[in-house]
Amino acid sequence: MTEDEWLACSDPTLMLGFLPGKVSDRKVRLFACACCRRVWDRILTDWAREAVHASERFADGLIDRHELRQIRSAAEQVRPRRQQEPGEKIGNELTGGLWCRSTAEMAREVAWETSGLGPRRKERQSQAALLRCIVGNPFRPVPVIDPCWLSWNNGTVSRLAQVIYEERAFDHLPILADALEEAGCDHADLLDHCRRAGPHCPGCWAVDLLVGKE
Numbered sequence: 740m741t742e743d744e745w746l747a748c749s750d751p752t753l754m755l756g757f758l759p760g761k762v763s764d765r766k767v768r769l770f771a772c773a774c775c776r777r778v779w780d781r782i783l784t785d786w787a788r789e790a791v792h793a794s795e796r797f798a799d800g801l802i803d804r805h806e807l808r809q810i811r812s813a814a815e816q817v818r819p820r821r822q823q824e825p826g827e828k829i830g831n832e833l834t835g836g837l838w839c840r841s842t843a844e845m846a847r848e849v850a851w852e853t854s855g856l857g858p859r860r861k862e863r864q865s866q867a868a869l870l871r872c873i874v875g876n877p878f879r880p881v882p883v884i885d886p887c888w889l890s891w892n893n894g895t896v897s898r899l900a901q902v903i904y905e906e907r908a909f910d911h912l913p914i915l916a917d918a919l920e921e922a923g924c925d926h927a928d929l930l931d932h933c934r935r936a937g938p939h940c941p942g943c944w945a946v947d948l949l950v951g952k953e
């Protein structure tokens with residue numbers, strides 16, 4: 740895949756296939772969760788929604804793999820052994836997977852399943868845009884953060900980035916861009932990404948960089 744193909748791609752499966760070794764499992768998992776969030780009102784199974792919450796907590800290191808699987812086990816004990824309701828397969832894959840051998844494979848499956856809950860072609864395009872938000876441009880070097888940006892004005896940039904991450908307040912990203920600029924940042928890719936309309940989601944490369952997550 741070339742840089743131009745990456746930037747124009749509307750097939751998240753193709754993009755995920757290009758990424759092994761280039762991004763963390765955390766980012767790939769957050770992409771799968773973001774795909775679920777896009778079609779939230781069409782995931783009708785309570786436990787599948789809980790699986791999304793749990794998977795997000797796992798990505799942030801708030802629960803471990805054991806707890807993630809416990810959530811699936813608990814759901815399996817109370818539901819009939821069918822895999823037909825919208826969200827069943829999604830929940831299974833996010834909590835450890837009955838079918839998946841890797842996080843990348845899990846993300847491919849979840850992206851495919853969730854795209855089927857909306858108009859598939861449009862969903863796939865939006866998923867590709869989410870993946871670009873999370874990964875950025877893998878053909879360019881990751882910007883180096885100047886500690887002065889983070890310490891400027893008693894840590895305004897750091898605090899703002901933290902709030903955006905924790906509260907999913909991605910509509911505040913343009914404010915973060917202004918703060919970064921005032922702090923002396925002139926990195927065009929970073930500023931442009933923060934000012935871009937989106938979509939943005941947890942795992943967004945610009946926010947991750949400022950809160951020190953990979």
Ligand SMILES: [Zn+2]
Nearest residue numbers: 872939943944
């Ligand atoms: Zn983003």
